[in-house]
Amino acid sequence: MLKLSRRAQRIPASPIRKLHPLAEAARGRGVDVINLNIGQPDLPTPPEFFDAAARFGSPVLAYSPSQGIPAFIDGLIYYYAQNGMTVRPEEVMVTIGGSEAITMALLCCANPGDHVLTFEPFYTNYYSLAMMAGIQVDVCPTRIENGFRLPSQRTISKAITPKTRAIIACNPSNPTGAVLTPDEIEGLRRIARSKGLFIIADEVYREFCYDSPFNSFWHCEGLEDHLIIADSLSKRFSACGARLGSLLTRNKGLQQAFLRFGQARLSAGTFDQHAALPLLRLGRDYYDRVVGEYRKRRDTLVEALQMIPGVRCQKPEGAFYLLVDLPVDDSDKFCAWMLSDFSHEGATVMLAPANGFYATPGKGLTEVRIAYIVNTDRLRQGVRALQVALAQYPGRRGGA
Amino acid sequence: MLKLSRRAQRIPASPIRKLHPLAEAARGRGVDVINLNIGQPDLPTPPEFFDAAARFGSPVLAYSPSQGIPAFIDGLIYYYAQNGMTVRPEEVMVTIGGSEAITMALLCCANPGDHVLTFEPFYTNYYSLAMMAGIQVDVCPTRIENGFRLPSQRTISKAITPKTRAIIACNPSNPTGAVLTPDEIEGLRRIARSKGLFIIADEVYREFCYDSPFNSFWHCEGLEDHLIIADSLSKRFSACGARLGSLLTRNKGLQQAFLRFGQARLSAGTFDQHAALPLLRLGRDYYDRVVGEYRKRRDTLVEALQMIPGVRCQKPEGAFYLLVDLPVDDSDKFCAWMLSDFSHEGATVMLAPANGFYATPGKGLTEVRIAYIVNTDRLRQGVRALQVALAQYPGRRGGA
Structure with missing residues (x-):
């Protein structure tokens, strides 16, 4: 019953x-x-985290602003600048880990019954988080034989249906370790523009590129309205338990929607943001x-x-x-x-x-x-x- | 476009x-x-929180188990026992605040397009969180003139449609301050059983009852499969920024589903759970x-x-x-x-x-x-x- x-x-x-x-x-x-x-x-985890945690200055552990603590947003902007990315405060949303970043991105791109496309094999939780939102994940295969390079633009385009709303690209990839080449990024940029799709770029492993420099989707021209970057502090700072991530977008409608979804869950962790702040200023x-x-x-x-x-x-x-x-x-x-x-x-x-x-x-x-x-x-x-x-x-x- | x-x-x-x-x-x-x-x-916030935060013992701030840190779950069970509620470990899911507790409960009770019923005026975020999940909130009115008492069982039953999957009851109520009477609880219990509905009982303000003792839905007989309690540490410990809450249910299917949704977002805050642990042992x-x-x-x-x-x-x-x-x-x-x-x-x-x-x-x-x-x-x-x-x-x- x-x-x-x-x-x-x-x-x-x-x-x-x-x-x-x-x-x-x-x-x-x-x-x-x-x-x-x-x-x-x-x-x-860098000891700066625990030092800052021990110095929390307020007697009340209050909600933080739904978008994130302003000083933490400033810290993220500094961090992105060190990575060659110019980000403005209104383009940032602080999230409860990369998981919430992906969730919010999916919720804003697609209605229940819509589809998103990603490359197989893919980070399992895309599937679970999409299912929570009533969204179906379609896949385009990549193969171990060629180091999981993306399929041709034609193959990717064929996998897109009228129900597809977004492409999720994990770069560098969990679980394959593949890093997108400039050509692959350019291919996805063209498809997103020609088909009117969002790109959700999961750049959580940005620093972990061993053979060539990392290329962020943030630098792509003409993707201003299309692009959402999902990010997390977990891996780069060995701080998975801090549950802190971020979303970046230049799309003003998305910025508003992220903020309102953020208000619905009130705030990310105040203590975690406070403690993680010095991590964003760590040097090369x-x-x-x-x-x-x-x-x-x-x-x-x-x-x-x-x-x-x-x-x-x-x-x-x-x-x-x-x-x-x-x-x-x-x-x-x-x-x-x-x-x-x-x-x-x-x-x-x-x-x-x-x-x-x-x-x-x-x-x-x-x-x-x-x-x-x-x-x-x-x-x-x-x-x-x-x-x-x-x-x-x-x-x-x-x-x- | x-x-x-x-x-x-x-x-x-x-x-x-x-x-x-x-x-x-x-x-x-x-x-x-x-x-x-x-x-x-x-x-x-009780100073025990900050003291425990300063004593975090591990060099790595790792993910915690998706269900919650076992010691934290034990702490919750102790806390509930002090409130006369017998809770077993498998009946608990630690959540990222009361917001995530409500979200997970909604996701598990209703499909996109389904409805849930609550009493108006109601905590706004029920509406936003349901909207994220593709669920519509229907309302049954309560009135300032009689201190926001629940409508009659007949009126409530009439507001239930074939699409209704759950009743959300906030007790004590945000925003009205009304506390459900034993008769009101019994009325909702009967409706849930006769109509085959879930009850999502938001008992975040459990302690804040000024004139008569609090009655938890947890004690209702025959609701084993129907009941989900959503809870939060925020208000009772002035710890809104800690983003810690919980779900309780005796429904084994829901327990499994909560755990899997929990795995999709990996874990609640490790540091927050560690720091909040002593709060659960605070005395009368x-x-x-x-x-x-x-x-x-x-x-x-x-x-x-x-x-x-x-x-x-x-x-x-x-x-x-x-x-x-x-x-x-x-x-x-x-x-x-x-x-x-x-x-x-x-x-x-x-x-x-x-x-x-x-x-x-x-x-x-x-x-x-x-x-x-x-x-x-x-x-x-x-x-x-x-x-x-x-x-x-x-x-x-x-x-x-």
């Missing part, structure tokens, strides 16, 4: 978090579980150190993986993820098996089965996403365990 | 925040603006002090208002709001006029025009909501200024 809504019935469990109970059980048996499944950086040396560490990890990881027979991956240019094809029957089963039936020298590895990053049934079944969020020694230990696991796994595919 | 979604075009500006620019201008002219418009308590003396202070304010405010000719209000039993009918042509204009054209002994008052709390056009046009979130001296000063303003206001209605 009492039926839940369709979205409540259909929303998928997180593919990144669903193996958590098996990992807990393994730890309970004394196994050292090397977590490579979740995009939770291990690097310390901070980013150099962090990005240098992740680059080293990427190189270590890819080199070690490419030594394992039957494992296929390209060296990704950015973010801190790697999508890898494994010589197994089913990566869901393999990942579960590694946690429940396997250990090597007391350790095992927790990975994210990649089927959760695909919307097309049957795709990604032998792939996993690896997040390189542990140091190089531990990464090497993890890859050794993975290699042994692949040799022992009963569902191994092909010979090696 | 590039059209925003209908919800982005239609979402209203906050009626509580829309006079903010006029207040800023008044302050710029040196006027002392007494803020009685917003539900932002002035009492200090804390609540007695806080509730005693608000009771004193309510009595002071109502007594002073009832001395002003033409002003109509009932003594509300709970929350920290009062809905008052003023002898003016239009409370929107009057509230703006008080900020832009009036001061008395260097001060003026900022109120929330009540039309924003009504969905029915033309209703509440001469009413305002007063939040008694300043001390009694300042409340008396505010009411004196209001009285002088009413005497001077060019749009005064009726004689006095």
Whole structure:
């Protein structure tokens, strides 16, 4: 009689978090579980955060303005300026993490029943957040063989229907690590203009580009009304628990709508904004150190993986993820098996089965996403365990 | 060409925040603006919050579990137990403020195009948050003349259509201050059961009951599958900026859905949960002090208002709001006029025009909501200024 809504019935469990109970059980048996499944950086949050938190000056922890604390908005503008992006205060909306940024962007671009387009494999939560808003996610495939380059403009255009309202582009990409080239960005710019679509550019991993400079959609000409940038402090400052992100747009209608949606949820965290403020003023040396560490990890990881027979991956240019094809029957089963039936020298590895990053049934079944969020020694230990696991796994595919 | 979604075009500006620019201008002219418009308590946040914030023990501010930090959930269970409510861990979902609690509840109860029913006047953001979810809010009227008592069961039943999925009951009520009687709760319980509806009980002001004990829907028999309680730490701990709330339900399907929606937005604030943990263990003396202070304010405010000719209000039993009918042509204009054209002994008052709390056009046009979130001296000063303003206001209605 009492039926839940369709979205409540259909929303998928997180593919990144669903193996958590098996990992807990393994730890309970004394196994050292090397977590490579979740995009939770291990690097310390800059101590400036905790110092500022300890100096909160007001006796009342009040709501902050719905758009964000003015000083925090100023800090974001400074941060963007350091990244070559000129942003005005009215173009910023402070959000409760990148998740709320994506949610608000979707709510403003599309009606219930409308569609948005993204590139498969894609960040799973686009699908869940769109479902909350009654929006359907369509996908255009990218392939591991060519390092997940975008399809041709023609292929992308063909995937656009009269119901499509926006293209979501994650750059650098979670889960593939691909960084959009200037040509790819130009292609999307043209399509957005010719088809009258919004672009929701998820630039959360902006700094994490290892081989070539990052290109933001913010610099695209003629996208003033089309572009929404979704951002988050989580990854660049190892501050996932602070739940702070932002939206940028030059579209004045969107600015108004973001503010009103923001008023409906009152404010982002006051304490978090206060504490995170000094992070926005960190200098180049901070980013150099962090990005240098992740680059080293990427190189270590890819080199070690490419030594394992039957494992296929390209060296990704950015973010801190790697999508890898494994010589197994089913990566869901393999990942579960590694946690429940396997250990090597007391350790095992927790990975994210990649089927959760695909919307097309049957795709990604032998792939996993690896997040390189542990140091190089531990990464090497993890890859050794993975290699042994692949040799022992009963569902191994092909010979090696 | 590039059209925003209908919800982005239609979402209203906050009626509580829309006079903010006029207040800023008044302050710029040196006027002392007494803020009685917003539900932002002035009492200090318990220092335990800031002490715990300064003792955050981990070098990495990581995501917390999507359901909430286990110790925080334990704290909530302790808090509920102190309020006579037996709650099990799986029945709790930690949310990003009461706003997210309402949002998640709506998303799980209703599809885009479905309706929910609430009692008018109502907390404005129900309307905005429902609009985000593609849900329409229908209303059943309550009246200032009888202290905003619920209509008869027959009247409520008549307002329910085949599209209605849930009833939202705010108890104690923002904006009226009315506290549901046992009979009113029993009436809603019967309707929910006979019509197969969810009840979303917003019990954020649970402690703020001045004349009789609070009755939670949690104790209703036979509502196991129907009931969702939405809650928030904001008001009871003067911690609005912490963005922490919770959902309670015994419905296992809803528990699963809340968790999955929670995974889609990853986690509530880790730092906020850590810092707010000791608040959940505060003893009876804390609540007695806080509730005693608000009771004193309510009595002071109502007594002073009832001395002003033409002003109509009932003594509300709970929350920290009062809905008052003023002898003016239009409370929107009057509230703006008080900020832009009036001061008395260097001060003026900022109120929330009540039309924003009504969905029915033309209703509440001469009413305002007063939040008694300043001390009694300042409340008396505010009411004196209001009285002088009413005497001077060019749009005064009726004689006095």
